[in-house]
Amino acid sequence: MESRYNPAAIEAKWQQTWAEQGLDQTPTDSSKPKFYALSMFPYPSGTLHMGHTRNYVITDVIARHKRMQGCRVLQPMGWDAFGLPAENAAIERGIHPAKWTYQNIAQMKAQLQQLGLSIDWSREVATCSPDYYKWTQWLFLEFFKAGLAYQKEAAVNWDPIDQTVLANEQVDNEGRSWRSGAQVERKMLRQWFLKITDYAEQLLNDLDTLAGWPERVKLMQANWIGKSVGAYLEFPIVGMDEKIGVFTTRPDTVYGVTYIVLAPEHPLTPRVTTSERQAEVEAFIQEVASQSELERTAEDKPKRGIPTGGKVINPFTKSEIPIWIADYVLYEYGTGAVMGVPAHDTRDFQFAKEKQLPIEVVIVPSGENTGETPELKAAYTEPGIMINSGNFDGMASTAGKEAIIEYAQKEGFGKARVQYRLRDWLISRQRYWGAPIPVIHCPSCGTVAVPESDLPVQLPEDVEFSGRGLSPLAQLDSWVNVPCPSCGTAAKRETDTMDTFIDSSWYFLRYPDAKNDQQGFDPAKTNDWMPVDQYVGGIEHAILHLLYSRFFVKVLRDRGLINFNEPFQRLLTQGMVQGITYKNPVTGKYIPPAQVNSAEPKDPETGDSLEVFYEKMSKSKYNGVAPEDVLAKYGADTARMFILFKAPPEKDLEWDDADVEGQFRFLNRVWRLVTEYQAHRQPLLPSAGEEEEAKGDRSAAATKDVENIEKQNIVSLLLSKDLSSQQWWQIWQQVFKALLDLPNYVGEFFDSFQQSLVTVALILAAAIAAYLTVALLDVIHSIPLLEPSFQLVGLGYTTWFAYRYFLRAPTRRELSEKVQSVKQKYLGTNSLAQPANTLEVIPSPQPSPTITEKQTTSAEATSTQPSTDNAPTPTPQEKELRRAIHTAIKEITEDLEGDYQFNTGVSELMKLNNALSDATCKDSPVYVEGIETLIRLLAPFAPHIAEELWHNIGHTDSVHTQEWSQVDLDALVADEITLVIQVMGKTRGTIQVPAQADREALEHYARESEVAQRFIQGKEIKKVIVVPGKLVNFVVA
């Protein structure tokens, strides 16, 4: 066993071993409960960053824990491999996108594998591979057949940098592309859409079924879908046989409509415009069109608009009202027209004030005088009582909505209507590196689906990437021109490729059967594994990817291909990883941390004091930390522990090298604890039988002989000179092994050399060494064969013995106690009977029995207890340690389920480690239980070190195949509890009381306690509150 923790060596070793043993393969045995643990797959940019690392480590801890709990776990990984960077690399550097992408995948995969993630790599997918996008295209055709994929001419978001269009979701609130950051332009183009709006209601309603999703993600989706309930009302245009339809959520205010506003782009605009207004209206339309979205929606901008000269009749009041056009009315939403109710809508109020349009109050707060209509200072948007509303006067406005709709319906000028903000998903991209949309445009047959047998529509290889003009596909005539699959006449391929969000909207369906070349997914297998039990990824996909995936699942369900409603049962959105960032507030420049003295951050050039803060890691801010550097320096286990410990998973994580060091130190402490334990429990002459025994390939007779050697002792056997040849052989083996182990003992000894009791120990060690050597030399005299070995063994043993008994004694008092007992045991009786437990039989390395079982077996196997009597009654120290062990099991188990509090889980591991190293009962079986439990609990967090230590203490199977420890509730019960004494609700002190004391007893103890006496003396006790197990509170006069 190495005496130093060397992550580089053990991590590589175990990663290789696990891979060889196929430990991470997904089990096929379907009798166990399934658990599908999924991380959002990465875009293969070529370098792994901390965000990825955090994401996958979180998923891996969950997966490993579930595996130990007896689940069959599917934890796959893949690549979201289509997309623009590959194409840009082709344009800039002439490297083919496929080559660039696959190189990056190889590179990132190698980095990923160093993290010790228990991923089943046999299910790896890459969306850019033809055997994947074949099925992406097949799915598109499913949508096409269902009438959910269609083309239309639409004003689309055009990204001038990426030279492609974008979906609405992919444009941020400042009108910039989610990818390139470019200001998006509006263009009219014929494009492909998926009819996500058909599913708006379901996508909204089913959010309620997603109990395992963060509220804020659900809220963001709900807002994005943006359902409003109201009415569609029609206003007949004066002098035309045409009506203007409006959508309103406030039909109850319809009597207060004093004008109608059309969006400037509205097709009715030119038709309602009177000739004298025409020039002005056209100019206004021009002006608005030339404006960017950003300018048009700029804040606090006065609302601009002009009258068209046209008029409509309000069908309710029969009065004529003017038609205006204004920039604040959006053509894309509702009907592109609104009814102006200045009295009860803040925007309309503002507009009417500016344009001096009449304001008609039709709703007043309930209880207010309805006789007068007060001059409004602002729109009254709250519910109230309807006035000036014909037959509806006096009605509550909330009820009025229904009544008005009913009336409008009856009269034929309106109906109830639900409106969504969500629009159809624009999926066309005018780029090469994506899945081609598998349709062919035929002059006679129209738009024809590529037959399934012709899939995939492969991307042509010989393409030029100029970055200019049309998409490379559109420029390649040999690819574009094909015969029509149905009539055979010359036709053209669709040259748009699909939005890459399509690729990622179904990849989770493929993992259960990732290599299937007959189907995109096998419904039986996918239905078995889906839905994903735990999905982990970044919040940036709260709307885009998650909404699209939900939509896909619902469509496929309706096509009868799958049988579940939602793809992701539980969702964890992990926080960002932030790096320490230095910014010069004067120059606005970011300074690399390497150039800054963190104690006194100053700009190395100008000397200005720097702003110090944490921000998402990025190249331009020089605040990134490369995962490979951390792995090289500390290893994956430390990186994992740090990431898990530093912050709860959903919060942002501030990268701090000092804290990384802290985790490294912790793992070193665990290493030392287990190594010391192992050395400590190794017998005087380690029994060669142990390992053999584990393998079970020795004869029963021989085993018995060895047990005899262990139970009596070697020296006395030697003294008796009455040995079988088998025993001689065993002794020789043990001597040899002890010789080999000697450097370890010596190393241990020197490690501990620095402890304060070294002098005392040394003297004693020397004395014992001398004593033993003399005694042994005596024996050796008659056994010349063993002479040199025995001298060495004698010295080695005494050294180790001294170390164990004296150096480890934590206090002076304990030391003298130990010396006394050792004297009595070894010198007093002049017999070298084994010290307690050094020859204790290692508990079975087979999958751990339940704790209670183990306790009995180890108690039985242990021939001598620390106490002299034979009954295995646990000492108070043992009870306390057991409570610590089982508290850790309980807490960590809870932390790994429920809310995923990995940070507190790690802190519980630290506590257990601390409890074990402080324990005074290191010879007890409870201590063995503690060490083994610690390693098992550590396994999901730091898999490599746990595995190494697990093997070091004598196990031959993997720690990762062990059962998760069970809590023994009895162990949690303490004999004594700390009772808090309060007076008037203030804590005045604590006392120790028996745990089983009842209310009365507790009150009695408390009343009698010194603390209480001090504070309640001479005062009248009015009331006593007893909370069993917790506190007693005295209320005094």
Next chain:
RNA sequence: GCGGAUGUGGCGGAAUUGGCAGACGCGCUAGAUUUAGGUUCUAGUUUCGCAAGAAGUGAAGGUUCAAGUCCUUUCAUCCGCACCA
């Protein structure tokens, strides 16, 4: 503007849902070991106070024997949406 979340030591963060606030770690202080630095170990570390004690979870009120936790008001920060009719 609308909606949501969060405010706890020098820092990251804990607190069986009303019952000892500050677990665990970082940092810091002192001591031991070391030629030195690092590592390691020991002790301490919310604030004020020599102490007894007092104050203390953004602020102000309230409920309660008891409030970080519940209620009311308010401030700050962050996130999402933003003329959505």
